[in-house]
Amino acid sequence: MIQSDYLKENPFLFSFVPMFYMVWADAILTPSEILKIRELIEQQVWITQKERTFLLSHLDPQNPPSPGQLKEWLFEIRRVSQDLTPQMKRSLVDIGIELARLNARNQDDKTLEAARAPLTDIEEALGILSREAAFHLRSQERTTQTGGQQTEASFDLNKMSELLDGKNRVVIRKVKTILSDPEFEYYKGESTAEYREQVLKWCQYLADQGFGGMAYPEAFGGQGDMASYFAIMETLSYHDLSMVIKFGVQFGLWGMSVYFLGTEKHHQQYLKDIGTLKLPGCFAMTETGHGSNVKGIETTATYHHKTKTLVINTPHHGAGKEYIGNAAVHGQMATVFAKLIIDEVDYGVNAFVVPLRDSDGHTVSGVIIEDCGPKMGLNGVDNGRIWFDEVVIPVENMLDKFASIDADGKFKSPITSDNRRFFTMLGTLVGGRIGIPRSGLSAMKTGLTIAIRYGDTRRQFGPENGSEVPILNYRTHQRRLMPLLAESYAIHFSLQYLTNRFLSRSEEDMQEIEAMAAGLKSFATWRTTHALQECREACGGKGYLSENRIDRLKNDTDVYTTFEGDNTVLMQLVAKSRLSEFKKEFSDINLFGVLSYVASQAKTSLSEMNPLTVRNTDPEHLLDFEFYLNAFRYRERDILTSAARRIKKHLDNGMDSFDAFNQTQYHMVNVGFAYIERLILEQFIAQVKKTEDEGCKMILTKLCQLFALSQMEKNKGWYLEHDYMAGVKTKAIRKMINQLCLEVRENAVPLVNAFEIPESCLAAPIAMK
The missing domain is CATH 2.40.110.10 (Butyryl-CoA Dehydrogenase, subunit A, domain 2)
Structure with missing residues (x-):
């Protein structure tokens, strides 16, 4: 019990204890806070001058309460809070009044109720978030939405693994057995x-x-x-x-x-x-x-x-x-x-x-x-x-x-x-430009498996008097890893498509396949480098330890961005290929074909860039595959035609063709990115549509939506500059990404487990099952 003659004479002074405890809990009391509390205490007519002096003596920064005294205050607060209603537990004032009432042994409490308003004034003056402070003072466990997020597979893991492995499942399983x-x-x-x-x-x-x-x-x-x-x-x-x-x-x-x-x-x-x-x-x-x-x-x-x-x-x-x-x-x-x-x-x-x-x-x-x-x-x-x-x-x-x-x-x-x-x-x-990104993707999957498994088990922070929360439940953590998880699936299906195109190639297909291979190699290896850095940071100091393998993955894959061709150079080759196709398209069509193209572009402007579509924030629209395809294709076409116009302008002005391409290199790289991003999206959507198992189809749909919206968010400056989207729409996209990250998080561990990476290969102590 708290021992004080003043508290014995006037038990109602106990009502100040919760706020005084909160004032000193952080060991900082600013001059303005002291002045404000002093002013409010001086105004209280229900306490004597000696009692005011007693209360004010607990506001001296040079003479703070002892650790033992703080513990006494907290003990009394928690003792009384156990008997409060759920609503009363949310208020410091309610806790204080109940503490005073208990120590007054059910004496007349009219004076105490009269003190509710000035006590509330003091609480507001201190800027205390009453509900949060009350959680700090209570001993009961606190539950939150963040703490409640759990890993729960909504799909058949074996069926997803079979889908990822495709026709090569037998040899893949054999290799994994050998590696184990x-x-x-x-x-x-x-x-x-x-x-x-x-x-x-x-x-x-x-x-x-x-x-x-x-x-x-x-x-x-x-x-x-x-x-x-x-x-x-x-x-x-x-x-x-x-x-x-x-x-x-x-x-x-x-x-x-x-x-x-x-x-x-x-x-x-x-x-x-x-x-x-x-x-x-x-x-x-x-x-x-x-x-x-x-x-x-x-x-x-x-x-x-x-x-x-x-x-x-x-x-x-x-x-x-x-x-x-x-x-x-x-x-x-x-x-x-x-x-x-x-x-x-x-x-x-x-x-x-x-x-x-x-x-x-x-x-x-x-x-x-x-x-x-x-x-x-x-x-x-x-x-x-x-x-x-x-x-x-x-x-x-x-x-x-x-x-x-x-x-x-x-x-x-x-x-x-x-x-x-x-x-x-x-x-x-060109097979080398298929093998390298597929190898890099495996490293990316390994890093994500380590980081996501660790994030699901590593608990840190949490609400006052509540359990610590898995770090994978925090939005910032989800924002770092969930889009990358979606990206790994997206790249996987696009590389499967590229491989199949290469294996069944004809001579007429080779230029397109070479451009595809150069672009996907660049995109995939760049994203691998980025993903592994995020995974390292997401694992904190544990990610820095060699035993958890992310350092080796980072160092070994870094050269992939220049293996089989420097990525920036390859993206320019992609752009040149796209410009050749663009030129051929127009050289092969007559006047009616040109008129048809112009009409098609006008139709795009009318359907996609009208004020309603540009500002459309309906969830149904933001989750629609057709919206994604239109946006990606429009961006690719616009960047391609813009690059073509720039080069033609330089050539018309007498510039050497080498210099003209040099002047437009930045735009050429963007041509490559726009083409590859559209290609990856198309193949992801194609995979979703042909997936028969409903559980796999549902989670792949979410991953595809997250991939598409994340790419749009990355390129939102371009969409805003070209009036394809209004600010209200890009904000809605950001909000939708947050929601998708939350939903994908529940399946994140099963999704990386579907990669079926042998535990002996994973070999990271923080990620072992």
Whole structure:
């Protein structure tokens, strides 16, 4: 009990205790608060001057209550609050009056009721949120909507996993089983040399399972199954990414270059040994001085008529092959891209098989190799630099599917144009731009699984006297992770579509497929980089610990934004492809076609940009797939036509075409983004519509809506500038995103569990089941 003569003489003074406790609970009492309370206490006619002095003595910052006294006050407050009605518990004044009434032992309380108004004045003067303060003072558990959000699957997890895996489910499950074997326990040492050997050992295990040569014809030890090869690459990416890249270099870049650019004799000689890893090799295209500009490489392959040989030579140090996987230690041969020179005539870039080392690991005469050394990530891959000093190879080592040298030493090719031949040759290697984003997506899924599982179990903060709340229940946390979860599903289905288009390609489709692959590779790897940073931060200090693997995922995937082409350069290639299609569309139509296009644009303006649509905030409209498609397509078309007009204006003013494209590079990148975002949306919607299971369809619908609205919110400045949406509509979109994040949160853990990442691959203590 609180001991004080003044309180014994006038128990009604107990009514001040709750507010006095709250004043001192934060140990800060400002001068203005002291003056205001003093003024209000002086006005109370129901207390004596001595009692006023007693009360005011508890407002001296130089003489605050002792910790013991505060605890006494809190004990009394909580004791009495247990007997209050739910409504009374919400008010500091009610708690104070009941405390006074209890200590007055049911004496006449008219004076106490008369004190209600001035007590309320004091409470308001202090700026105390009465309901919140009352929760702080009560001992009962407090329940809130935020604390009540729980994980609850609204769909069949197995059916979702089957949908994600598609036709490749059998091989995906087999790979996951292999990865769960103890032999694939992560390397935890610090020796780069040991790490590289461990990665090689893993790749050998995989080759022994037949995974390496999966895409090669059966006659050469494979199964002729390119779809399974892509699925294997994506699934392996749940494990160590150094292993994935070495696997991709060996069986993808090195093996596929021989397969796609070579002919029967090369297949017979090399493919089986490549698929079994008996013949480790490299893909030597990039040069230090030219980077993404493959057409400008300077390595030469000079034909000698007398000996019928080719001499591979690096003309100067800056023309060395740069950052070549498998080169520093293990590579024995390489597909080398070089300019073919016959009788001093340059026949453009071609591909040649060139030996690097013998079977004992010694470099062959004329080959100089230097280790690239430590990297930001992927240190299990032995990247190296290669120079050639007059290395002689037989003419048969030229990969001659698209160009060859005949018996008379003459250049032959079914494709007359050097440019067309060059791009046809590179087009056959577009598979790398499919494998890299699929690998990056697996890393993104891993990061999201770690962050979302952790967010569902990690409790922090919460209401006063209530349980701590899972951090995944906080809106800011949901806003960080739920749109990324939706994005991972969106990218997954678009990459499935791209893969299927590539596998069933025709020659007429190739330009579109190449643009699609370049754009999706850029978009997916950029989003992977962003997502993993968000996941790291969302896990706090735990995300910074190496044991939880996000650091490795971040470091290893960072280079994906420049692997297989720098993303910014690739987005410009996408834009150029779209402009070519745009130009072709108009060159192929007559006057009536032009009039039809103009009428179509006018119809768009009337239907989508009328004042009612621009300001429409109805939930039904904001959740409508047709609204999303119209908005994405309109943005893509407008940006494309704007870029075309800008380039044409520069050209009409006499600017060189190279300078004209340089002046519009920023707009060109936006053309690429608009195209890819529209493509991803279309494929997500197509997947939702063809999904048969109602539970899966319902949650995929929400994910698709969240993806679409999140992209609109990201681009809202553009939509506002172009009067496609009014401010009231973008605000409504923000509100709808919040609601969708809340709804998706309930299924977030089941949605990441549907990825079925092996626990041994996940390996993060904060995310283990």
